[in-house]
Amino acid sequence: MPQPKTISVLKKRSEFLAVAAHRKRWVSAGFIVQIAPRDGALSPSIAYGLTASKKMVSSLAVDRNRARRRLRALAQTFLPALGLAHANYVFLAKKDILTLPYETLRCDFEKALGRLKV
RNA sequence: CCAGACAGCCGGAUGGCCGCUGCCUGCCCCCUUGCGGGGGUGGGGAGAGGAAAGUCCGGGCUCCAGACGAAACGAUGCCGGAUAACGUCCGGCGAGGGCGACCUUAGGGAAAGUGCCACAGAAAACAAACCGCCUGCCCUUACAAAAGGGUCAGGUAAGGGUGAAAAGGUGCGGUAAGAGCGCACCGCGUUUUUGGUAACAAAAACGGCACGGAAAACCCCAUCGGGAGCAAGACCGCAUAGGAACCGCACGUUCCCUUGCAAAAGGGAGCGCCGUUCUUCGUCACGGCACGCAGGUUCGGGUUGGUUGCUUGAGGUGCUUGGCAACAGGCACCCUAGAUGAAUGGUCAUCCCUUAUCGCAAGAUAAGGACAAAACCCGGCUUAUAGGCUGUCUGGCCUU
RNA sequence: UGGGGCGUCGCCAAGCGGUAAGGCAGUGGAUUUUGAUUCCACCAUGCGGAGGUUCGAUCCCUCCCGCCCCAA
Numbered sequence: 001m002p003q004p005k006t007i008s009v010l011k012k013r014s015e016f017l018a019v020a021a022h023r024k025r026w027v028s029a030g031f032i033v034q035i036a037p038r039d040g041a042l043s044p045s046i047a048y049g050l051t052a053s054k055k056m057v058s059s060l061a062v063d064r065n066r067a068r069r070r071l072r073a074l075a076q077t078f079l080p081a082l083g084l085a086h087a088n089y090v091f092l093a094k095k096d097i098l099t100l101p102y103e104t105l106r107c108d109f110e111k112a113l114g115r116l117k118v
Numbered sequence: 119c120c121a122g123a124c125a126g127c128c129g130g131a132u133g134g135c136c137g138c139u140g141c142c143u144g145c146c147c148c149c150u151u152g153c154g155g156g157g158g159u160g161g162g163g164a165g166a167g168g169a170a171a172g173u174c175c176g177g178g179c180u181c182c183a184g185a186c187g188a189a190a191c192g193a194u195g196c197c198g199g200a201u202a203a204c205g206u207c208c209g210g211c212g213a214g215g216g217c218g219a220c221c222u223u224a225g226g227g228a229a230a231g232u233g234c235c236a237c238a239g240a241a242a243a244c245a246a247a248c249c250g251c252c253u254g255c256c257c258u259u260a261c262a263a264a265a266g267g268g269u270c271a272g273g274u275a276a277g278g279g280u281g282a283a284a285a286g287g288u289g290c291g292g293u294a295a296g297a298g299c300g301c302a303c304c305g306c307g308u309u310u311u312u313g314g315u316a317a318c319a320a321a322a323a324c325g326g327c328a329c330g331g332a333a334a335a336c337c338c339c340a341u342c343g344g345g346a347g348c349a350a351g352a353c354c355g356c357a358u359a360g361g362a363a364c365c366g367c368a369c370g371u372u373c374c375c376u377u378g379c380a381a382a383a384g385g386g387a388g389c390g391c392c393g394u395u396c397u398u399c400g401u402c403a404c405g406g407c408a409c410g411c412a413g414g415u416u417c418g419g420g421u422u423g424g425u426u427g428c429u430u431g432a433g434g435u436g437c438u439u440g441g442c443a444a445c446a447g448g449c450a451c452c453c454u455a456g457a458u459g460a461a462u463g464g465u466c467a468u469c470c471c472u473u474a475u476c477g478c479a480a481g482a483u484a485a486g487g488a489c490a491a492a493a494c495c496c497g498g499c500u501u502a503u504a505g506g507c508u509g510u511c512u513g514g515c516c517u518u
Numbered sequence: 519u520g521g522g523g524c525g526u527c528g529c530c531a532a533g534c535g536g537u538a539a540g541g542c543a544g545u546g547g548a549u550u551u552u553g554a555u556u557c558c559a560c561c562a563u564g565c566g567g568a569g570g571u572u573c574g575a576u577c578c579c580u581c582c583c584g585c586c587c588c589a590a
Contacts, residue, residue, distance in 0.1 A: 011459055012423095049459065061171090062491055066463095069138095073464040076137060102465065 007080055010049030010088060019049070019090045026115050028108040030097035031071060034090040035116045045085040048075050052093040067093035070102075074109050082113040 010016060022036035038047060050071050052064040071091045083089065097105065 009459085013459075016459075051459075060490075062489095065491070068459095069463055073137075077464085 007046045007048060007075075007083070010047050010090065015088070016049055016051070016090060019088050024116065026112040028112055030094055030100045030105050030108060032092040032094065033112045033116060034092070035084075036088045038086045038088045046079060046083045046087055046089070048079060048083075048089040048091065050075075050091050050093070057093050057095055058098070063098055064093075067097050070097055070105065074105060078106070078109055078113075082110060084113075084117070 010019070019034050019036040022034070024036070025032055025034040038045065050068050052067045052071075054064070057064050057067050071093055075089070075091065079089065
């Protein structure tokens, strides 16, 4: 729940590529999670990035924005408690994230984070 | 009440919990001489659209380019007005559609020129004779008349058939048969007059039909247009390097002045050459005529961070004045998103609406909530759009 | 942001004002004992969609839809 700032956001293209190159991921119905180790010296020990592409989600900007917001809501709420320290996460949205109930997404989120190790 | 036309508006509502991005602000800490900056933690307030879309036009703004003109290229195209501008809007005109309210309209020029009009048809554009009709001549029956005929000579655009289109239409006269050959009306053209700013309309006279379509075929005429775009542009930081290769250079000439004995040097003017603007050309302007600096092209290498531009603007709302209107003027009030792997939300509840099922009904349950999200900013156009509301008008039916 | 191009049968495609070539594939038949090859025949509710110009549009014009490429 509301904690002092313990997570930050990935913004650079090179950071996204580094996480993808680590090749560890978990696939669920609504999204895909990728994980990579994070430099321990950086002050927030967890960081995440979001991707909603035209190919995987929808060609409409409205749908892509909604998919990204649902993912961001999940990450902001549960990642500080469930995420591993010194890790970078990247979430890729899939088309079904627009229609799945929130409760299902929450269960998938917990399961995916439990399975992934650096 | 039904059907319809036009104009305008809305684009789910309220609340709880948890968040995001700017702005204002209280407190604490750190850096700084100071201005100020950074971090933490509270509070307040703001936060997608009518199309934000497609990127089809027009501008503002910014940078680049020495000025102007012509050609080329592109766009527009009835008339008048509005506007910063437009291919937009408003008001008219003409043409077409609808019983009507109203709607549609790329609508300059075809006697400046070139080209096109397939098939069919005799003929498709300085018209033309296939059938037919008529006259003459000739032949035959049977001398003439009449009828029939002809590898004959003419006349004829009334009739036939073809075609999208056949060279004014209808009627009367006229004729060998016909024909604007003549006349009346209609159409067309020219001229004049009247009304109108104009497009155009109306009337009169004359002409006697001359002028087919098509310019969304080329084209001509008129008007407009310099190019690129906020990834424009500016600043800071970082990094690399002070790279490599190649290209080009007119080495002019005449006169005058100054210094000098002279050689020569400096300055000025003319001609010539070279360079400088956007595809080309021209006129003018500016600069140059040097063995040394600068220039151009290509290759190689580095950065793809931050700040700014960035939201006060042809701005909104209300009242009012002018105008048929688009719109313009005046006064008052208001400040209403500024993100950049890109905020403006997630979730829950109640209500509203729609659909489905159950039910006589009240109602219950379930599913769902149109299109579509700013990316420098405006004015338009086009396209998408569930459901709903308001006003004016038209046609029909019923009742009084 | 700016610029350019393409949609024609299941596939590859020509045509670019006058009734839509051709090849591959498919279907049927002939040849063959059978198959391949070869030969013959058949195969497009109308050229991505909607309007307009024209007598007539795949072609010309306008607006949409889908796809691709280039520059920064």
